[in-house]
Amino acid sequence: MMKQYKYPNISEWKSICERPLQNQENLENQVKQVFSEVKKSGDTALKFFTEQFDKVSLEDLKVSESEIIEAEKLVSEELKSAIKTASENIRRFHNSQQEEKKIIETTEGVFCWRESRAIENVGIYIPGGTAALFSTVLMLGIPANIAGCKNIALCSPPDKFGKINPAILFTANLIGIKTIYKVGGSQAIAALTFGTDTIPKVDKILGPGNQYVTAAKQLAQNYGVAIDIPAGPSEVLVIADETSIPGFVASDLLSQAEHGTDSQVILLSDSEKIIDEINSEINKQLEDLHRKEIAEIALQKSKSILFDSIDEAIAFSNFYAPEHLILALENAENYTNKITDAGSVFLGNYSPESAGDYASGTNHTLPTNGFAKNYSGVSLDSFVKKITFQNITKTGIKNLGKTIELMAEAEELMAHKNAVSIRLKSLNNEN
Amino acid sequence: MMKQYKYPNISEWKSICERPLQNQENLENQVKQVFSEVKKSGDTALKFFTEQFDKVSLEDLKVSESEIIEAEKLVSEELKSAIKTASENIRRFHNSQQEEKKIIETTEGVFCWRESRAIENVGIYIPGGTAALFSTVLMLGIPANIAGCKNIALCSPPDKFGKINPAILFTANLIGIKTIYKVGGSQAIAALTFGTDTIPKVDKILGPGNQYVTAAKQLAQNYGVAIDIPAGPSEVLVIADETSIPGFVASDLLSQAEHGTDSQVILLSDSEKIIDEINSEINKQLEDLHRKEIAEIALQKSKSILFDSIDEAIAFSNFYAPEHLILALENAENYTNKITDAGSVFLGNYSPESAGDYASGTNHTLPTNGFAKNYSGVSLDSFVKKITFQNITKTGIKNLGKTIELMAEAEELMAHKNAVSIRLKSLNNEN
Numbered sequence: 001m002m003k004q005y006k007y008p009n010i011s012e013w014k015s016i017c018e019r020p021l022q023n024q025e026n027l028e029n030q031v032k033q034v035f036s037e038v039k040k041s042g043d044t045a046l047k048f049f050t051e052q053f054d055k056v057s058l059e060d061l062k063v064s065e066s067e068i069i070e071a072e073k074l075v076s077e078e079l080k081s082a083i084k085t086a087s088e089n090i091r092r093f094h095n096s097q098q099e100e101k102k103i104i105e106t107t108e109g110v111f112c113w114r115e116s117r118a119i120e121n122v123g124i125y126i127p128g129g130t131a132a133l134f135s136t137v138l139m140l141g142i143p144a145n146i147a148g149c150k151n152i153a154l155c156s157p158p159d160k161f162g163k164i165n166p167a168i169l170f171t172a173n174l175i176g177i178k179t180i181y182k183v184g185g186s187q188a189i190a191a192l193t194f195g196t197d198t199i200p201k202v203d204k205i206l207g208p209g210n211q212y213v214t215a216a217k218q219l220a221q222n223y224g225v226a227i228d229i230p231a232g233p234s235e236v237l238v239i240a241d242e243t244s245i246p247g248f249v250a251s252d253l254l255s256q257a258e259h260g261t262d263s264q265v266i267l268l269s270d271s272e273k274i275i276d277e278i279n280s281e282i283n284k285q286l287e288d289l290h291r292k293e294i295a296e297i298a299l300q301k302s303k304s305i306l307f308d309s310i311d312e313a314i315a316f317s318n319f320y321a322p323e324h325l326i327l328a329l330e331n332a333e334n335y336t337n338k339i340t341d342a343g344s345v346f347l348g349n350y351s352p353e354s355a356g357d358y359a360s361g362t363n364h365t366l367p368t369n370g371f372a373k374n375y376s377g378v379s380l381d382s383f384v385k386k387i388t389f390q391n392i393t394k395t396g397i398k399n400l401g402k403t404i405e406l407m408a409e410a411e412e413l414m415a416h417k418n419a420v421s422i423r424l425k426s427l428n429n430e431n
Numbered sequence: 432m433m434k435q436y437k438y439p440n441i442s443e444w445k446s447i448c449e450r451p452l453q454n455q456e457n458l459e460n461q462v463k464q465v466f467s468e469v470k471k472s473g474d475t476a477l478k479f480f481t482e483q484f485d486k487v488s489l490e491d492l493k494v495s496e497s498e499i500i501e502a503e504k505l506v507s508e509e510l511k512s513a514i515k516t517a518s519e520n521i522r523r524f525h526n527s528q529q530e531e532k533k534i535i536e537t538t539e540g541v542f543c544w545r546e547s548r549a550i551e552n553v554g555i556y557i558p559g560g561t562a563a564l565f566s567t568v569l570m571l572g573i574p575a576n577i578a579g580c581k582n583i584a585l586c587s588p589p590d591k592f593g594k595i596n597p598a599i600l601f602t603a604n605l606i607g608i609k610t611i612y613k614v615g616g617s618q619a620i621a622a623l624t625f626g627t628d629t630i631p632k633v634d635k636i637l638g639p640g641n642q643y644v645t646a647a648k649q650l651a652q653n654y655g656v657a658i659d660i661p662a663g664p665s666e667v668l669v670i671a672d673e674t675s676i677p678g679f680v681a682s683d684l685l686s687q688a689e690h691g692t693d694s695q696v697i698l699l700s701d702s703e704k705i706i707d708e709i710n711s712e713i714n715k716q717l718e719d720l721h722r723k724e725i726a727e728i729a730l731q732k733s734k735s736i737l738f739d740s741i742d743e744a745i746a747f748s749n750f751y752a753p754e755h756l757i758l759a760l761e762n763a764e765n766y767t768n769k770i771t772d773a774g775s776v777f778l779g780n781y782s783p784e785s786a787g788d789y790a791s792g793t794n795h796t797l798p799t800n801g802f803a804k805n806y807s808g809v810s811l812d813s814f815v816k817k818i819t820f821q822n823i824t825k826t827g828i829k830n831l832g833k834t835i836e837l838m839a840e841a842e843e844l845m846a847h848k849n850a851v852s853i854r855l856k857s858l859n860n861e862n
Contacts, residue, residue, distance in 0.1 A: 082837035089537040089831075096535045097545070104527045106520035106792035114528070117771045119805050131842040167841055203805040222649065224661070226805040230652075245857070251850040258846040290845040336820060340548045344819040351823040352850040358838045359831055361537035362819040374550050374634035374657040376817040386807040388775040388793040389767060392782040400520075400790050406513035407789045410598055411562040414721040415689040419682040419783040426676070 001296075002267065002279065005305040016303065017320045019232060019369050020262055027215040035190045035219060042196035049187040054128075056162045061198045063164060063180040071169035083171055086359035087138050093361030094143045097380035109396025116384040118148040119226075121200060123192035124177075125207030128157035128184050132165030133208075139363050139378065140206050141175040147383035152177050153192060153200055157184020185209075189216035193225050204228075206378060208365065228378050232369030235264035236353055237322035237342075239313045240278065242271045244328035245349055249274075250281035252326055252352050257295035257302065264368075265302035266320065268313035275304050314338050321372040324353045343372045397423050432727075433698065433710065436736040447734065448751045450663060450800050451693055458646040466621045466650060473627035480618040485559075487593045492629045494595060494611040499604050502597035514602055517790035518569050524792030525574045528811035540827025547815040549579040550657075552631060554623035555608075556638030559588035559615050563596030564639075570794050570809065571637050572606040578814035583608050584623060584631055588615020616640075620647035624654050635659075637809060639796065659809050663800030666695035667784055668753035668773075670744045671709065673702045675759035676780055680705075681712035683757055683783055688729035689722040695799075696733035697751065699744040706735050745769050752803040755784045774803045828854050 008016060037045040043061060051057050103113040124140045126133055137154070144152050154177050156164050164182060172180055181199050183191060189209075195201030205217055206228040217227045236256035240249050249267070256265050269275050282299070289295055307313040314335060317325060321341035329335060332347040339345055343366030344356050356362045365378035392400070401424045408416035439447060468476040474492060482488050534544040555571045557564055568585070575583050585608050587595050595613060603611055612630050614622060620640075626632030636648055637659040648658045667687035671680050684696050700706050713730070720726055738744040745766060748756060752772035760766060763778040770776055774797030775787050787793045796809035823831070832855045839847035 079837050079841050082834040082841075085538075085831075085834045086838060089541070092537045093535050093543050096533055102527055104524050104792065106523045107516075110520070110786070110791050112524045112792045114810070115767070120771070131844060133842060135838055135842060218653065221652070221661075224800075224802065224805075230655070247853055247857075248850070251846065251853045255844070255846040255850045258844060285846075285849065289849075290843070295846065333822060336546070339818065340551070341816070342818055345821070347820065347822040350825055350828045350854055351821050352828075352835075352854065354835050354839055354847040354850045355541070355823055355828070355831060356819070356821055357835075357847060359834045360541050360821050360823065361535065361543045362821055367816075369655075371655065372816065372818075374655075374816065376815075377819060379545070379817060379819075381812065381817070384807075385772075385798075385803065385805065386810060386812070387770065387773055387803075388787070388808060388810075389778065390776070390782050390787055390791050390793055391764060391778040392786055392791065394781055397781045397783075397786070400516075400786060403513040403516045403790045404783075404785050404788075406510055407517060407566055408785055410510050410513075411564060411566065412721070413562060413686070413689060415682065415686040415716075415726065416785040416788060418716065418720075419679070419686045419785045422678050422682045423781055423783065426678075 001282065001299050002302045002304045005303060007306060007308060013316060013319050016305070019264065027211055031186045031212060031215045031219055034186045035193070038187055038190035038196065039194045043198050046183050046187050046191055046196060049185065050158065050183060053185055054157050055160050056158055058158065058162055058182055061181050061183055063169065063182060068169050068173050071166035072173070074166035075170045079167065080170065083134065083138070083174065087142060087175065089359055089361035090138050090142045091146065094146050094380050107396065107399050109393040109399055111391045113389050114386045115389060116386050118150065119203050119383055119385060120149065121151045121202040122149045122383060123202035123205040124152060124154045125188060125205060125209055125213060126154060126156040126168060127209050127213070128159065132167050134165070134167040134171040135358050135364065136207060137168055137171040138175065139365050141172065141177050143378065143380045144383050145175055146380055149383055151200060152179065153202060154180045155183050155188035155192065158182040186212045186216035189213060189220055193220040193223050206365065206382060228365060228382055229367050229375045230369070230371055233262040233264055234259045235323040235368055236326065237266040237268065237317050237320060237324070238326040238328055239268045239310065239317060240274050240328040241269065241310055241330060242274055243330040244274060246274060246277035246281045248349055249278045249328050250285050253282060254285055254289065254295055255352070255354055256324070257298035258289065258291040261294055261297040263298040265298060266322065267304040268307060268316060270307055270310050270313060272306055275306060279304070311338070317342070321370045323366045323368045323372065326351070326353060341372050343367050343377050394427055398427060432713065432730050433733045433735045436734060438737060438739060444747060444750050447736070450695065458642055462617045462643060462646045462650055465617045466624070469618055469621035469627065470625045474629050477614050477618050477622055477627060480616065481589065481614060484616055485588050486591045487589055489589065489593055489613055492612050492614055494600060494613060499600050502600035503604070505597035506601045510598065511601065514565065514569070514605065518573060518606065520790055520792035521569050521573045522577065525577050525811050538827065538830050540824040540830055542822045543819065545817045545819050547817050549581065550634050550814055550816060551580065552582045552633040553580045553814060554633040554636040555583060555585045556619060556636060556640055556644060557585060557587040557599060558640050558644070559590065563598050565596070565598040565602040566789050566795065567638060568599055568602040569606065570796050572603065572608050574809065574811045575814050576606055577811055580814055582631060583610065584633060585611045586614050586619035586623065587611070589613040617643045617647035620644060620651055624651040624656050637796065637813060659796060659813055660798050660806045661800070661802055664693040664695060665690045666753050666799055667755040667757065668697040668699065668748050668751060669757040669759055670699045670741065670748060671705050671759040672700065672741055672761060673705055674761040675705060677705060677708035677712045679780055680709045680759050681716050684713060684733070685716055685720065685726055686783070686785055687755070688726035688733065689720065692725055692728040694729040696729060697753065698735040699738060699747060701738055701741050701744065703737055706737060710735070741766070742769070748773065752801045754797045754799045754803060757782070757784060772803050774798050774808050825858055829858060
């Protein structure tokens with residue numbers, strides 16, 4: 001069912017790695033239209049688009065206190081407790097990403113260091129659609145929280161009854177996000193870009209979304225708003241050897257395939273036998289799958305590739321730069337040094353992608369579409385700026401002054417030189 | 432000469448903080464044209480645009496080995512030694528930004544960590560024009576070097592004799608960059624975006640440039656290329672109290688003003704006396720200035736603002752979010768905690784901006800135009816991706832399994848749940 005390749009020549013890798021092309025040009029004009037309307041008419045435009053796209057007419061775009069209290073009652077105790085467990089792990093891991101202040105004396109008397117400061121206003125986008133992605137609320141809200149972002153605005157499209165899924169509201173409230181807005185699509189991104197009477201303008205927008213949201217985030221950058229990472233369909237690449245457990249690998253491939261019909265699923269191995277076994281496991285497990293139709297379409301476009309060696313499979317994986325990489329290999333930890341391009345890596349037979357998607361602590365907002373070559377996934381870093389500081393003593397400027405003067409002069413920036421000369425002269429007069 | 436404000440009301444801050452508007456719309460079409468030509472005709476297009484914009488016809492776009500050897504002879508020993516001193520400080524500071532691997536056990540048996548990997552292919556843009564910015568070669572090349580970027584392509588426009596300034600070539604060679612191309616403007620950015628026969632396609636483009644280069648970098652993002660930071664005219668904001676030395680502050684303001692006619696220069700103080708003294712020092716120092724005409728125009732648009740207190744001045748500075756912030760204050764280090772938005776901060780009377788521009792060790796590629804609110808300056812982080820890894824043991828998945836199952840089920844992603852269930856089941860069968 002997966003498309004099979006055997007020992008592909010390196011010259012074929014590029015075409016095998018190709019992701020489905022997204023026609024952004026077309027979307028761009030639609031999204032520009034939405035931006036210009038929201039900029040012009042603010043909340044009125046948001047309500048108009050919500051009626052048009054989400055089929056609901058809203059009085060108030062902001063989720064009320066009583067809706068949040070109501071939501072709390074609608075979520076089962078068991079799910080609440082699971083969300084709390086996950087949130088603790090995510091908090092622990094993202095807490096560990098705090099950078100301690102290291103003062104470096106680069107030259108005697110010249111002290112340099114960095115300090116992190118929260119991005120003050122951030123917007124978090126949570127998609128609607130079939131599944132309510134409350135897990136993404138954790139993945140974006142917790143690091144925003146740890147960073148100390150002052151204002152966190154959460155936007156998510158309402159359902160046709162004008163409601164947001166209670167699990168999303170419960171999760172947001174759990175981590176202290178109270179400013180939640182019922183608005184989705186490119187109009188939500190436009191609102192966070194320009195601000196409206198109800199929705200605040202933010203400095204950075206994070207979160208996944210469909211191709212309209214993606215195009216809108218790209219456009220938001222032109223207005224000075226930062227974004228997390230460019231987006232594309234979700235992906236997993238599994239490298240399996242003879243020690244891997246076919247049923248486990250099949251379940252991982254399927255958990256990616258069920259995401260959407262455009263999900264990218266790739267299996268690499270040095271064993272034809274294991275590929276065959278995994279394929280028959282896929283067929284078996286597919287039968288009982290809730291989202292079987294979606295997974296089937298995704299699988300038709302997925303690929304299994306046989307390589308001569310695991311090293312070659314890893315080289316291919318680096319070339320592809322998958323969002324998720326599962327190393328279902330004996331002594332998987334021995335291969336980590338060779339991984340140069342991937343969003344998040346799962347080692348061994350008991351580290352399914354689901355663990356990272358929900359609860360192990362790592363972030364699930366990751367670079368897709370080959371962007372793992374040049375972008376990191378979301379982390380605490382995504383919510384802070386790192387400001388450099390320097391404190392130069394009299395001794396420091398005496399030590400470094402001549403160097404600066406020479407360089408400034410060679411760049412013909414004499415006022416840059418003067419700023420040092422005037423200090424050196426004054427210090428000479430002191431003596 | 433600077434425009435003077437006294438005790439402005441907070442409602443006026445926004446208009447005082449406004450940066451000069453850049454008309455990007457117009458540029459965009461020109462730059463798109465250049466991109467489409469370079470994509471279509473590669474090197475031929477590059478040579479065409481170089482003839483058109485740089486007024487020189489080139490045989491070869493790549494700087495030859497012999498040109499690099501020649502350059503070495505043209506740079507004075509004194510300047511070479513200054514560049515080496517600066518490069519050691521920059522290396523020391525950026526080396527300190529390496530992140531050590533911290534393995535976090537978020538739940539018993541669940542191990543998560545991050546590892547940094549170099550972005551493999553990076554492009555560095557060094558502007559031409561009046562001054563040869565070899566210092567920027569250090570600021571971008573050294574962290575690229577420390578990160579371990581495999582391919583570093585440096586582009587800089589040739590002069591009308593088809594040459595690149597020897598100090599740029601010497602500096603590039605000093606830090607091991609041998610792939611240097613004589614191409615500038617938006618055509619250089621297009622070449623790095625698409626690749627040509629001579630110039631390699633890269634994953635990320637860094638470096639300053641005029642508004643064409645800025646627009647081109649923005650456009651490059653649409654083709655999947657990452658960039659460092661959106662750019663704008665350079666800025667300094669100085670906060671001075673009665674203890675500051677007027678001559679020093681004046682020299683700092685002038686060193687920013689000489690950058691270009693659009694440079695932003697702002698002085699804040701709680702003392703009218705010191706503002707007056709600084710102004711008369713500016714007039715005095717301006718007389719002897721090499722780039723007097725440029726500085727004068729910049730100063731006409733610059734502002735001095737009197738505040739009731741240093742705390743209020745700091746609040747204004749955070750609101751403005753300057754690229755460079757100089758705290759010419761008594762006990763300046765006591766104020767660092769209050770600084771929330773700035774690119775790079777200079778403390779006390781002996782830390783001129785020039786020090787950070789050239790040699791103290793901090794990076795001089797910084798967020799302008801208010802982008803210090805949502806972007807960091809260039810650092811080692813700019814040249815790496817941080818990949819998350821996780822290794823979950825049998826105990827780990829037993830501990831975490833139920834949590835993942837519940838959350839996956841609530842998000843209606845049953846295959847995600849299955850990936851855990853199949854493992855838990857197999858472990859139960861083991862017992």
